[in-house]
Amino acid sequence: MTGRQRMRSTFLPRSLRPTRSFRSAALSAGALVASASLAAGCGLVPGATGGSGDDSIVVMTWAPEGTAATNKPGMPAFARAYARWINANGGLNGRQLKVLTCNDNNDTVDAAKCARQAVKANAVAVLGSYSQHSESFLPHLEGAGIPYIGGYGVTNEEFISPLSYPVNGGQPALLAGLGKELAAVCGPVALVRPDTIAGDTLPAMLDAGLTAGGHGKVVDQRAAEDATEYSAQADAALKEATVEDGSGENDKGCVIPALGDRTGTFMDSFRRGRGDYPTVRTATVLGSVDQTVINSTGGASSAFEGAYVTGWYPVASDPRWDPMKKVISESAFSDTRIDPADTGVQTTWIAYTVFRKVVESLGGGAVTADTVTGALDDGLKVSTGGLTPTLRWEFTDQLASIGFPRLVNADVTLQTVKQGRLAAAKEGFVDVTKTLENADVD
Incomplete structure (x- = not known):
């Protein structure tokens, strides 16, 4: 059976999927335990603890940094800046946003470690991330019911997994x-x-x-x-x-x-x-x-x-990017890794925009991995201010016939x-x- 066929076999309607508590109980001990080396590869916005004992909302963003191949340091750097900005402006529905970051090092083992750290931290979503190793990290996220929102679109599995919510056509x-x-x-x-x-x-x-x-x-x-x-x-x-x-x-x-x-x-x-x-x-x-x-x-x-x-998006000089540039100006603290013209940074911005709309749609209700996926699977329509068409993820979308059931935005700019x-x-x-x-x- 091919990797794509294996992924398709897990593509079940939400009503038939295991609950988060069932999935968590079924995880192996290896998927729940993060080693000390894992912690060295992951970071948190200063002042955050990474735990889930308070009323904060924990998410994660990962990307490769400092490798000999493709690097996207601006994505986790922007995620941290976004957390500082949103928390300084009242948080998400009054709750603080805690952002874990992780370096997947363009490595299958490290990509899986990042996913296990998200599970251990009870992250409710992985947002705006880049990794070429979806076959390593997606099984961990799927086992814990954690949605992957706004991946960069570099692997086919991102357009197949039932817990992937891509914002572009990759x-x-x-x-x-x-x-x-x-x-x-x-x-x-x-x-x-x-x-x-x-x-x-x-x-x-x-x-x-x-x-x-x-x-x-x-x-x-x-x-x-x-x-x-x-x-x-x-x-x-x-x-x-x-x-x-x-x-x-x-x-x-x-x-x-x-x-x-x-x-x-x-x-x-x-x-x-x-x-x-x-x-x-x-x-x-x-x-x-x-x-x-x-x-x-x-x-x-x-x-x-x-x-x-x-x-995937309008040119960087387009005024539709002004809200993102405002976040960078106010909260990036001259971090040179964050370039508003970088498509990785832009994708992370859109992913966090989607997540903010999801949390707002939940009102004062619980924000968990299950409620986030529930809102998305129940047909929530998300506007990104014209940076993409209105996003909405169906059970199987138009491109399911060629093996991409999660590809909902096939628009490109020239x-x-x-x-x-x-x-x-x-x-x-x-x-x-x-x-x-x-x-x-x-």
Whole structure:
């Protein structure tokens, strides 16, 4: 039985799921005991104890920090800032918010440790987090009935688990939207992506978009996620994205790096090798590039100039982000890890916005993992101030047919790099639900 099939077998209506007390009693001793090394990997907003003996609401946010691969330190840092801000403004329905943070170190064992710490602390939700190791942490959360709200969308399991409540369409939506846009303007398309389980799903999503636009399939180029240089992969991708059209001119092919934090490193190799392939262009997705990467690779003279970039949300300069920026301004204390243009930080903001709406919907009632999931499963509609469409999680949503029953937001934005700055290429959102329905994900 595949991992996806195992996850589907647990996808039960809420009325048929075990209660929290039953689940807690059924947990093994290993799932309840956190070692001293676990505590070293997790933190709490100053002044909080992490226990559940008072009337505080305990949640957790995790992400990798200080690793050789993708790092998202701004996500837990923003979660801490949000707790300071909300508590200074009366808390959640008058109750203090306590935020545990944890470093999953891009490691399966540490990801599971973070989840066990959330269980031990009686966290009512894990919010706005990033991890590539959902198969390690989700079973612990599912066993304890703890909802996972606003994961980054980097793994397929986030769109399958009955206790996952994604706020964006993850890499599937970004790549499908990008492929659909590039189909009309690119010759051959080469994708450079991590040689990981999560990376293995990316070509099918890009192909779905390319096919929808009448284009041929992408050339899949794998690369080590923690490489220090990508000369071989850059050269191979440039060659694959170039063909002779018979007149001596090269087709305008496109290379798409989707390497997370390593995209900037790849672009160094790409720039050095591009001299022999001057017509090859590049395009990518937010999360693999942001304004910082564009600046570091040359700004207006970088290889990203003129590139299309798909994102989940409006550009960082959009006034709809002003409430998030207010939190950063008032409570981040000049923490340089928190960048309002970082899609990780933006996702964490939206996740906490969702959670706040859930708590408000409960009025003065108990805030537990069960009541939180109950509110979400009973059809609560959540507005995010226009940063996403109104969110509502059904038992199985429209994309259940391709194995993504929890993917409720398939909207993407199209951006482009103009004079070294990310700007909106089209107004509003593009819904790629129909495109994803045709994706070959097997």
